[in-house]
Amino acid sequence: MENTINFTIPLSFQQLVDLVRQLPRQEREKLVTVIQDEQLDEDEPTKAQILENLKQDYIALKAGTLKTRPIEDILNEL
DSSP states (O other): OOOOOOSSSOOHHHHHHHHTTSOOOHHHHHHHHHHHHHHHHSSSSHHHHHHHHHHHHHHHHHHTOOOOOOOHHHHHHH
């Protein structure tokens, strides 16, 4: 069964949450999967990538080969 909703009014975040909660469990799970897939497609690094970069930076720091970068770049990654 396919659900179709056409909106012409803006919704608040809470109103959207309330609408999603009305969906059957299976449809909510599909929505979660779609949202997660979209997040993975973004260019932002994952938590695992950030931690791996920090690990590599620590190893380079200990070896004396760490190349530093501006703090703004580091903060933008977070």
